[in-house]
Amino acid sequence: MTSFRLTVKNFRCFPDHSPLRLTVAPGFTAFAGINNAGKSSILRLFWEMGGILRLLAQAPGNFTQAFQRMDAVANIQTLPGEDPFSKLNDRPLEFEIAWSAPDLREGTGKLVDHAITILVPRARAGYSLRYTTSGPDIPSATATISGTILAFQGRPTVDAKPFFDACALLGNGLYLGPFRNTINAGGGERYFDVVVGQQFSAQFHEFKSGGTPSQNEAIYRLQQDITRIFGLTSLEINADPSRTALQVFVDGRSFRLTELGAGLAQFILVLANVLVRQPPIVYIDEPEASLHPALQLDFLTTLASYTTTSSVMLATHNLGLARASSDRIYSCRRVALGVTEVRPLEATPHLAEFLGELGFSAYRDLGYESVLLVEGPSDVKTFQQLLRLWRKDHNVVLLPLGGSSMINASAEAELVEVARIGPKVAAVIDSERESRGATLAPDRQGFIDTCNRLGIAVHVLDRRAIENYLSDTAVKSVLGQQYRALGEYESLRDAPLGWAKRDNWRIARETEQADFSHTDLGRLLDDL
Numbered sequence: 001m002t003s004f005r006l007t008v009k010n011f012r013c014f015p016d017h018s019p020l021r022l023t024v025a026p027g028f029t030a031f032a033g034i035n036n037a038g039k040s041s042i043l044r045l046f047w048e049m050g051g052i053l054r055l056l057a058q059a060p061g062n063f064t065q066a067f068q069r070m071d072a073v074a075n076i077q078t079l080p081g082e083d084p085f086s087k088l089n090d091r092p093l094e095f096e097i098a099w100s101a102p103d104l105r106e107g108t109g110k111l112v113d114h115a116i117t118i119l120v121p122r123a124r125a126g127y128s129l130r131y132t133t134s135g136p137d138i139p140s141a142t143a144t145i146s147g148t149i150l151a152f153q154g155r156p157t158v159d160a161k162p163f164f165d166a167c168a169l170l171g172n173g174l175y176l177g178p179f180r181n182t183i184n185a186g187g188g189e190r191y192f193d194v195v196v197g198q199q200f201s202a203q204f205h206e207f208k209s210g211g212t213p214s215q216n217e218a219i220y221r222l223q224q225d226i227t228r229i230f231g232l233t234s235l236e237i238n239a240d241p242s243r244t245a246l247q248v249f250v251d252g253r254s255f256r257l258t259e260l261g262a263g264l265a266q267f268i269l270v271l272a273n274v275l276v277r278q279p280p281i282v283y284i285d286e287p288e289a290s291l292h293p294a295l296q297l298d299f300l301t302t303l304a305s306y307t308t309t310s311s312v313m314l315a316t317h318n319l320g321l322a323r324a325s326s327d328r329i330y331s332c333r334r335v336a337l338g339v340t341e342v343r344p345l346e347a348t349p350h351l352a353e354f355l356g357e358l359g360f361s362a363y364r365d366l367g368y369e370s371v372l373l374v375e376g377p378s379d380v381k382t383f384q385q386l387l388r389l390w391r392k393d394h395n396v397v398l399l400p401l402g403g404s405s406m407i408n409a410s411a412e413a414e415l416v417e418v419a420r421i422g423p424k425v426a427a428v429i430d431s432e433r434e435s436r437g438a439t440l441a442p443d444r445q446g447f448i449d450t451c452n453r454l455g456i457a458v459h460v461l462d463r464r465a466i467e468n469y470l471s472d473t474a475v476k477s478v479l480g481q482q483y484r485a486l487g488e489y490e491s492l493r494d495a496p497l498g499w500a501k502r503d504n505w506r507i508a509r510e511t512e513q514a515d516f517s518h519t520d521l522g523r524l525l526d527d528l
Contacts, residue, residue, distance in 0.1 A: 001026045001280070001309040002099075004166050007115075009094040011045060013038040013340040015086040016094070020045075020342055022330060024166070027502040028304065028377075030322035031315045031342070033332030038340030039315035040178070042332075043283040046170050046313075047192055048076050048084055049095060052118060052127055053171025057164050066129040067143040075124050085122060088338050093120040099162040103135040105155050114158050133158070169309070174279040176270055178286050194273050198244045204272055205239035218275050226267050228388070229298050237268060262290035267299065274306045281311040288318050294394040300325050301381055301505060310506055319345075323400060324380050327502050370424035370528060371397045373456075375407070375466075381505035382466055383428075389513040390525045401427070409446025412454070419454050427451055427458040428524060430465040435489050462520045463488045467504050469521050474510040478503070 003025035009016040020042060022029070031039035046053075052075070056063065076093070078084050085093055098115035102108070113134040120127045131140045131150070138152040145151065148161040177192045190196065195203055208219040219237070227235040236249040246257040248268070257265055266289075274282060282303055288296045296318075304310045316322055322329045322345075329345040374383050380398045387393040399418075401407055406414065407429055418425055432441060440448070440460065451458040463469060464486075472485035483497055492498045499507075516522035 001169060001311065002162060002165065004162055005098040006166075007094070007096040007098065008045060009096075010086040010089060010091050011093050011095075012041045012084060012086065013334070013338055014041075014342075015088040015339060016091060018335070018339045018341060019094075020340075022342065023328065024170070025328065026309055026311050026500070027327035028300070028311070028325050029313045029328045029330070030326035031313070031330050031332050032317070032319045032322045032345070033334075034317065037332040037334050038342070039332040040285050041340070042342070043175060043285055043313060043315050046173055046283055047175040048078055049118075050171045050173075050175075051075065051077055052120070053167040056118070057168035057171055063129070064143055064145055066127065067131065067140045075126060076120050086338065090122060092122065094118070095120070097163050097166045099166075101158055101162065103133065104149070104157055104159070106135065114160075114163075116160070116163050169280045172279055173281040173283055173313075174274060174277050176273075176282060176284040178289060193277075194269070195276075196269070200269070200273070201239045201245055202243045203276055204237070204246065205243055207272075207276055208238070219272075222268075222271055222275055225302055226264070226271070229267070229295060229302065230264060231394070237272075263292065263295065266290050271302065271306065274303060278306065278308055280308045281313065282307055283313045285315045286317070287314050288316060288321055296321055297324055297380070297384060297398075298393065301384060301509075305506065305509060310503070323377065324398065326377060369395045370426065371399055371418065372528065373399050373401050373418065373425070373427035375429060376400045376403050378501045378504055379466055382508045385505050385508035386511070386516070386521075386525060387528075389511070389516075390528070392525070392528055396528055401429070404443060407447045408443040409450055411447060412450050415450060415454050415456060419456055425456050426528070427456055429458065429460055431460050431462065433464055433489055434491075436462075459520070459524050464491065466521075467492050467501065467507075469516060469519060470504065470507045471511055471515040474507045474515070475499075477510045478507045 003023055006020070006022050006024055008014055008020040011020070014020040022042075031042050033039045056066075076084060094117050096115050096117040098113060100111045100113055102110060103112045103114075115132045117130045117132070118127050119130060129140065129143075131138075131143065131152070138157065140152075142153045143150060144154070145160070146156075148159055148164060149156050150158050150160040175193045177194070190199075194200075204219070207215040210216070223235050223237060226232070233251045234249070235251075238247050238249075239245070240247050246268070248255045248257060248260060250260070250264075257268065260268075270284075284300075284303065287300055287303075291299055300312060300314065300321075304312045314322070314326070319329075330342050331345045333341045335341045372383065374380055377400050380400050383398055384393055387396055387398075401411075429444060429447065431438075432444065444460070448458050448460065461469075468486045468488055468490065470485060475483050475485050479499055483499070486492060486495055492501065513522075516525065
């Protein structure tokens with residue numbers, strides 16, 4: 001999965017004078033805002049455009065004809081009676097996918113911007129396409145395609161593979177709407193992309209007891225994950241003899257799915273659907289709904305692990321959950337009737353404000369015992385996986401420091417607020433050493449001195465960073481046999497075949513406690 005830029009106009013609360021603009025990239029993307037701020041509309045967009053996107057992903061298909069005329073093969077889908085278009089004008093919906101690539105006409109290899117826009121008319125009679133570029137202008141109607149190479153006026157212009165890949169990614173995602181605790185009953189219908197009722201029970205039975213070992217093992221993994229997350233002794237899920245409902249054994253006692261608490265029922269229904277589909281990306285509205293705060297991050301990372309790209313888009317009221325989980329956060333704010341403004345959440349609030357948003361001071365009453373400050377959002381997810389091995393993932397609140405913006409001597413005011421939470425506050429930071437015994441950078445030493453004055457226990461990793469503790473077996477399991485573990489002081493950036501830090505949590509998920517038993521990191525986790 002590679003990143004690309006998306007611009008949407010005249011869809012619901014995004015008229016052309018206030019379009020939706022965002023970067024789609026691997027990992028977690030959060031849309032945060034109050035009720036009726038437009039964040040749910042963003043996720044619905046991909047479900048409603050799904051049919052068109054899936055058709056366009058099948059290059060070349062009817063791709064060339066769509067540049068020349070409206071094509072009525074596919075259409076935007078909505079719930080009965082709904083209107084997906086902006087009510088502030090009568091112009092068509094525009095769904096633009098943009099990427100940077102060389103212009104093949106120039107032959108210089110210089111990157112220029114390319115964009116293909118899907119235009120859906122108000123009459124919903126199919127769609128058409130428009131091509132634009134920052135290179136020399138060319139008429140879209142002259143488009144032809146060979147493989148993925150798009151040509152205009154007979155001249156190869158650009159490799160449009162990023163466009164087709166983007167259509168496949170977005171169109172084949174799985175949308176999980178709100179109110180998931182109410183959809184575990186009913187006939188053989190769907191709730192958006194989620195299979196429910198009799199169809200779900202029959203599908204679950206086929207996966208668990210059918211003749212495909214990989215599907216059987218996937219359901220076993222699902223049961224093991226839910227057992228661990230909820231702290232159960234045992235869990236067994238089966239379809240009843242009629243294949244119309246699920247029977248669940250929890251610690252030896254029998255329940256129907258409708259008898260279980262909303263949180264556990266949601267885990268089973270949602271995770272099983274994602275596991276069966278194995279989509280490239282999941283769109284989930286309010287992942288915190290019906291879940292204890294201790295389970296919310298675990299729910300998201302488990303969900304991501306069942307996708308093919310470990311990617312999730314979420315809409316949430318909880319900015320704290322967004323910060324703890326996401327690589328990118330967009331704020332959604334209603335600025336007028338029918339108009340929403342979406343922008344990156346670039347300015348990080350003071351740590352004390354962040355704590356207020358999450359209500360960490362009250363989390364002790366919910367079973368949390370300590371707070372651990374870590375470098376950033378990617379480290380939150382990585383440490384969560386490691387704490388699982390020690391069965392402490394629901395007892396420790398993980399709080400991102402924000403990297404160098406907080407890891408310095410000037411963070412005292414925010415750290416004072418953290419220290420007020422309770423007596424068990426600790427921090428762990430990367431050493432960033434290039435060799436054993438090397439002197440720490442002044443900003444990191446200043447952070448340590450500040451923590452010491454405030455009584456916050458701070459641990460500096462012996463090795464360069466958290467990724468330098470990940471085992472070779474786990475690295476190969478997640479990334480492939482061509483990858484290898486890093487040396488103790490090897491920089492991820494300088495490794496011959498490195499990976500993104502956002503992938504650390506996926507690798508950590510495949511590690512074992514024994515991998516850390518003789519390291520300072522293992523001793524730190526023992527002591528938490």
